Amino acid sequence: MSQGAEPRGVTVRVPGKINLELVVGPLREDGYHELATVFHTVGIYDYVTAIESDRWSVQVSGATAEGVPGNSTNLAIKAAKALARRYGVEGAVALGIEKNIPVAGGMAGGSADAAAALVACDALWDLQLTRDELEPIAAGLGSDVPFLLHGGTAIGSGRGERLAPVLARGELHWVLWVSNKPGLSTPQVYAECDRLRAAAGVQVADPVPSGDLVAALRTMDTDAVGAALHNDLQEAACSLYPVLDDVLEAGLELGAQGAIVSGSGPTVAFLVGTQAAAIDLSVGLAARGPDGDIRRATGPVAGAQVVQSIVPP
Numbered sequence: 001m002s003q004g005a006e007p008r009g010v011t012v013r014v015p016g017k018i019n020l021e022l023v024v025g026p027l028r029e030d031g032y033h034e035l036a037t038v039f040h041t042v043g044i045y046d047y048v049t050a051i052e053s054d055r056w057s058v059q060v061s062g063a064t065a066e067g068v069p070g071n072s073t074n075l076a077i078k079a080a081k082a083l084a085r086r087y088g089v090e091g092a093v094a095l096g097i098e099k100n101i102p103v104a105g106g107m108a109g110g111s112a113d114a115a116a117a118l119v120a121c122d123a124l125w126d127l128q129l130t131r132d133e134l135e136p137i138a139a140g141l142g143s144d145v146p147f148l149l150h151g152g153t154a155i156g157s158g159r160g161e162r163l164a165p166v167l168a169r170g171e172l173h174w175v176l177w178v179s180n181k182p183g184l185s186t187p188q189v190y191a192e193c194d195r196l197r198a199a200a201g202v203q204v205a206d207p208v209p210s211g212d213l214v215a216a217l218r219t220m221d222t223d224a225v226g227a228a229l230h231n232d233l234q235e236a237a238c239s240l241y242p243v244l245d246d247v248l249e250a251g252l253e254l255g256a257q258g259a260i261v262s263g264s265g266p267t268v269a270f271l272v273g274t275q276a277a278a279i280d281l282s283v284g285l286a287a288r289g290p291d292g293d294i295r296r297a298t299g300p301v302a303g304a305q306v307v308q309s310i311v312p313p
C-alpha cells in the first residue's frame, strides 16, 4: 500500500439484469442446467468501491443491504481475491458495496457485485485487462458474472456464461415488482423446475432460444417483445412463491404489454411502451397490490463501469 495522504480507490457502477427468455435444458453432471437465455441489463445499480488496504474486508450499505454477507463469503470479495491470486497481486482491498439491486431477487445482484469488484480491482492494480480477459475468472465465480462485465443485451448458453451479443436498437421500459419478503434460492427454484418436469413426465430437450424474441429486439417492437417473453423457471418460482401468480395477473390487467418472472425470481418484470405508461402502471400496481416495492428502469444499459478513480497516474 502506498504511503501518503489519501488511499487509492476505485468506484464501479454495475446494473442488475432481467432475463427476457430463459430456456432450461437438462441437468448436467456438474449440477448445473444447460441453458439458452436472452438477458438484458436494466438501470438499477449497485456501486462497488475498492480501496487499497493491508487486509481484506467488505462493508455493505444501501437500500437493499439487508441479508448481504459482510464477510469472506461475499462473492465480491471472492472475486477480488481470485483476481489477485491469478495475477500475483500482493496486498489486499477494503470493498464497500452500496446495494440497490434486489437481493435474492433473480436480478443477479451478487454476480453484479462480483463483476464490479473485478473491474474495480483491475483498475486499482493497473492490470489493464480487457473484459474478455476477465471473463474466465468471472465464469468461475458464477454463471451470470461474465454477462455483468459486458452488459447490454446478450444470448447466454452453456450454464449462462458463454455470451453472444444481440443487436437491440433503442430501449425498453420496465416496471419491476420486487418482493419485500425474503427472496428465492436459485438452486431451490431449479430443483423445483426438475421436480415439476419429472412429475409431468416431460422429456427435457437441449435448450434453443426462440428466433421471435431476437427478431423483436432488433426493432424494439414492444408488443412483439412482450409476446415473446418466456421463462422456463416461472412455473417453479410461482409454485414456491404463489403470490407471483397474482402479481403477474395484476400487471397484465393494468395494461402491461408483457410480464415475466426474472430468472429464478421472485422479481417480476412488466414491459410497457413509454415512460408515461411505466408511471401509470407503477401507480396502479402500488394501489392494487400484491404488496411489494415497485421500481422503474430502462434497458439495455452498459455493464460494470468505473465511475470514480482516486489513483495517481
Ligand code: C5P
Pocket (backbone or CB within 6 Å): 031, 032, 033, 034, 035, 141, 142, 143, 144, 158, 159, 160, 186, 187, 188, 190
Ligand atoms: O452459477 P451460480 O452460482 O449463480 O448458480 C447458482 C445455482 O443455480 C447453482 O448452484 C445451480 O444450482 C443453479 N444453476 C443451474 N443451472 C445454471 C445456473 C445455475 O442449475 N445454468
